[in-house]
Amino acid sequence: MLQELTIRNFAIIESLNLSFQEGMTVLTGETGAGKSIIIDALGLLVGGRGSVDFIRHGEEKLEIQGLFTINAQNKGCLEALENNGIDASDHMVVLERTLFQSGKNTCRINGKLATTGVLREIGSRLIDIHSQHEHQELMNDEFHLQLLDRFAWKEIAPTLSQYKAKYAEYKEMKAKWHNWTKNEQELAQRLDMLRFQQDEITNADLRLGEEESLMEQKHVLANFEKINENLQNAYTALQGEERGLEFVSEAMRYVGAASDILPEFKTLSESVASSFYLLEESAMQIRQELDKLEFQPGELDTIESRLNELNQLKRKYGKTVEAIIHYNEEIDQEILELSDRETHLGQLEKELDNAKQELQKLAEKLTTIRQKAAKQLEKQIKNELNQLYMEKAIFQVNFAIPESEFTENGIDKVAFYMSTNPGEPLKPLSRIASGGELSRMMLALKTIFSRHQGITSIIFDEVDTGVSGRVAQAIAEKIYAVAVGSQVLCISHLPQVAAMADHHFYIAKTTTANRTMTSVTALSGDEKVEEISRMIAGIEVTDVTKQHATEMLTQATKIKSAKQN
Incomplete structure (x- = not known):
C-alpha cells in the first residue's frame, strides 16, 4: 500500500508531502483545485507517459517519490523486483521519478536506476489507477478478452504461456514455409546467387590464420x-x-x-x-x-x-x-535444401501441420478455461450490479465464432454484452451503457478484480460520474467494501462517498504573488462536516446542510461498523 507521496513542481503543485493509511481515503475540493493532478502524478510515478508540460512553469525539473509497503501475498510484485535485481527484503519499495526540461527522464527503484519499462512493470503491481481512460477501454470490445484473462489469471496463465511459446514457434515455421513456397523463378534466382557465392568463397581457398x-x-x-x-x-x-x-x-x-x-x-x-x-x-x-x-x-x-x-x-x-x-x-546447407526443395518442403509442411495441431489443442484448452471463467464472472458481476441498484441488468460474456486464424492470445473473440432494462435485448456494452451505468459496471469489475490481483492500493478518479441519490450511496458503500483490508484513494464530488471515508483530504487552490499553488489539508470533526455540507449545498452552507452532513456521517459510521462485523 502507498504510505508516503512527495510531489515537487508538478503542474500547479509546488511542493506536497502526503501520508496515507489503510482503508478508504477521499480527496475533495473545488473543480480545478488539483485533485486529479495528484492522481496524474501517481500515474507518472508508476511508469506513465511523461511530458515536459507537466513541469511547473519556471522550474527546471519535477520530482515525485512514493513509499510503498508490500505484503507476502503480492507475489507478482516480489518476483518482478527479484527478476530485476532490486532488493525488497524489508517489503518496502521506494519509487522515484524525475523529469527535466531538457527531456531527460530518471527513474529509480529502491535507489537503483531503472528504465521506464521496469518502473511500469513494478508500479502496475503496486497500485491500480481507475480513471476515465479505463472507461474508454471498457467501451472497446478488443479490451474485454484481456479483462476476462485477468479475472481467471491463475487458471489461464500456465496454458496461455504454453500457447504463446508454441504460437511464436508456429509463426516462425510458417514464415519459413512461405519463403519456400515462393514462385519458381525467385527460388531459381536464389539458387544461382548462392552457387556463385559458394564458388567465389571456395575458389579463394581460405585458411584460418x-x-x-x-x-x-x-x-x-x-x-x-x-x-x-x-x-x-x-x-x-x-x-x-x-x-x-x-x-x-x-x-x-x-x-x-x-x-x-x-x-x-x-x-x-x-x-x-x-x-x-x-x-x-x-x-x-x-x-x-x-x-x-x-x-x-x-x-x-x-x-x-x-x-x-x-x-x-x-x-x-x-x-x-x-x-x-x-x-x-x-x-x-541452403543449396542442398534448395536442390532438393520438394523433399525439404514436404518435411517442413509435416512439421507445420504438427505444430498447428498442437496449437489448436492449446487454443481449445484456452477457450474451455475462458468459457468456464466467463460463467463465474457473469455470476459475480450480476451480484455486484444488484448491490449497485442494477437488479434488472443482465450481463453476458459473448464468445464469437472462433477466429479462422490463430492470434497471439488464441482463437477467441470476446465481447461484453448487457441489457439494463427488462425486455431489452442484449447488446454490446459500448452501445447501451450510459455514464452512470458505465461507472457502476467498472466499479463492479474493480471490486471483483481487487480480490484476484493481490494489489492493495486502488485509485478511483471520479468513479461516481453520472450518479446520484441511492445509487451514489450504493457506490459509496461499494468503494468502502473494496477498501476493507486494503487501501483505496478516491476523488469524488459526492457527499455520500466523502461521508463513508476513513480519511478525508481537502484540496484547495490559492494564489500568492501571482502564482497558483495547490495545498492539501487533512479534515476531521467539524472540518469534515463543513466540507460535506459544501458538497451537499454548493456555495452556501446552512445549518440545515450541516445537520444533513452530520446525519450522513452518523449513518456512514453505522454502515461501516456493520460491514466490519
Missing part, C-alpha cells in the same frame, strides 16, 4: 631495408674493422691473467668470458639471418593482392575469415 600470417610477412617486406641495414651494422660492430669481439677477447685474457694472480677476480673473469662467448654466438646468428634475408620485389605485390582479395570477401560475406567460412557452410 592466413590473414595474420600475410600481415606479418607484409610488415617484414615493407621494412626489409631497415632490418638488413641494422643487422649489417650489428655484425660489422662485432666482427668488422671496429673489432668489437676482438676487444672483448683481449679483455677476457687480461682479466683471466689477473685472476691467476688474485683468485678473487675469478668470478669476474668467468663473467667476462661468458659475455665473450655469448657475443660470439650472437655474431654467428646475425650472419645466418643476413644470409637468409632475400628481397624479392614481386613478393610484396603478391601479398598485397591476396590481402585485397580477402578484404573484398570480408566486405561481402563476413567481418573475418572465420565468419566467411561459417557463412559458406550455411550456403552449402
